[in-house]
Amino acid sequence: MKTLIAGNWKMNGLLKDRDEIKKLAGLLEKDPAPGCDITLCLPATLLFPSVKFIAESAIALGAQNIHWAESGAHTGDISVEMIKEAGCEYVIIGHSERRSGHGEHGERSQSVSEKAKIAMAYKIFAIICVGESLDEREAGKAKSHVLDQVKKSLPQVFSADQVAIAYEPIWAIGTGVTAKLEDIAEMHGFIRAYLNEHHGEDGAKIRILYGGSVNPGNAAEILSTTDVNGVLVGGASLKADDFFAIIRAAG
Ligand code: PGA
Numbered sequence: 001m002k003t004l005i006a007g008n009w010k011m012n013g014l015l016k017d018r019d020e021i022k023k024l025a026g027l028l029e030k031d032p033a034p035g036c037d038i039t040l041c042l043p044a045t046l047l048f049p050s051v052k053f054i055a056e057s058a059i060a061l062g063a064q065n066i067h068w069a070e071s072g073a074h075t076g077d078i079s080v081e082m083i084k085e086a087g088c089e090y091v092i093i094g095h096s097e098r099r100s101g102h103g104e105h106g107e108r109s110q111s112v113s114e115k116a117k118i119a120m121a122y123k124i125f126a127i128i129c130v131g132e133s134l135d136e137r138e139a140g141k142a143k144s145h146v147l148d149q150v151k152k153s154l155p156q157v158f159s160a161d162q163v164a165i166a167y168e169p170i171w172a173i174g175t176g177v178t179a180k181l182e183d184i185a186e187m188h189g190f191i192r193a194y195l196n197e198h199h200g201e202d203g204a205k206i207r208i209l210y211g212g213s214v215n216p217g218n219a220a221e222i223l224s225t226t227d228v229n230g231v232l233v234g235g236a237s238l239k240a241d242d243f244f245a246i247i248r249a250a251g
Contacts (some may be wrong), residue, residue: 003223003250004164004207004230005033005117006127007237008038008092010062014046021050023240025057032058033247037230039090040237044078047086062090063129065098068114080122090125091115092232094153096170099129109152117155120162127164127209127232128153130191131248134171142169142191150191160205165191166232172212181225184210190228216245223250 021040028038041062042050042097054061063086067077081093093111112128119126130149132142150165167187170181179187195203210222211232222228230250236242 001205001207001229002037002208003035004037004039004127005091005243005247005250006038006062006090006111006166006209006230007243008095008211008232008234009040009042009046009179009238010064010097010234011043014188017051017238018046018050018053019240020238020240021053022060024244025054027244028058028247029056031251036250038040038247040243041090041092041127044083044086047088050085057075060089061087062092062125063088063094064092066091066093066115066119068111068118068123070118070225071197075244078134080118080154081133082125084122087092088124088217090127092127092166093119095129096131096173100170109149112153113155116133116153116158120155120158123162125162125164127166127168129156129168129174129211129232131170131212137169139170142187145185146191147194150194154199158199158202158206160202160207162229164207165195165221166209166211167191168211168232174213176213178213178222179210181221184222184228185226188225190196192227214246216249219246219249 039062061084066080093115094165097108116126132145136145207229209230214231214233215236
């Protein structure tokens with residue numbers, strides 16, 4: 001199973017910040033990471049203008065969201081065909097900041113599943129995010145919440161080379177507080193067991209990423225934790241040196 005290292009720039013990055021992408025491509029050219037798949041999920045405005053910097057590199061372009069519909073009256077949204085045309089091979093779907101940050105009810109797992117389906121139909125790799133809040137963890141409901149999200153967000157039919165699950169405990173995102181290694185191992189093992197049991201061969205091959213305050217200092221131990229098959233990195237993906245150090249930590 002190839003490790004997947006995904007960067008999520010969130011709502012950060014102007015044209016000038018492409019210097020970091022150029023720098024990362026240069027670092028990878030000198031010191032490639034053949035054991036890893038690498039994607040940088042950029043804001044929509046940076047997709048087209050960044051293609052030239054990564055064209056010859058090991059970095060694949062990714063987006064941070066798509067609509068589940070092919071096209072139509074969806075003001076402000078972006079379609080899978082649009083990100084594909086912009087050069088994307090990956091998309092993040094159902095990030096907790098979209099699940100909770102958009103309107104009264106936020107994004108629901110059912111629409112996450114619809115988005116994953118249309119991404120796969122267009123051969124775009126879907127990184128489906130799940131994760132519990134601190135309240136849910138403290139109430140002993142972390143596993144049941146995550147399981148419910150995985151069940152509803154992952155389409156019934158998928159191929160393991162087109163989709164990954166990213167476990168991101170909400171309380172660990174952007175806080176500098178990383179989940180304990182034993183908690184990461186426990187949740188990843190729990191998700192893996194569900195996938196093995198309910199999705200057969202493809203379930204066993206699907207990659208499970210960890211996300212939440214991953215940085216150059218903790219990446220190696222997180223990546224060597226059982227059932228961790230990659231990482232989804234927010235803040236530390238903005239700087240080429242930091243993201244490169246995380247890629248190197250994957251071996
Ligand atoms: P972080 O974000 O690495 O800044 O905690 C991770 C994410 O939200 O994907």
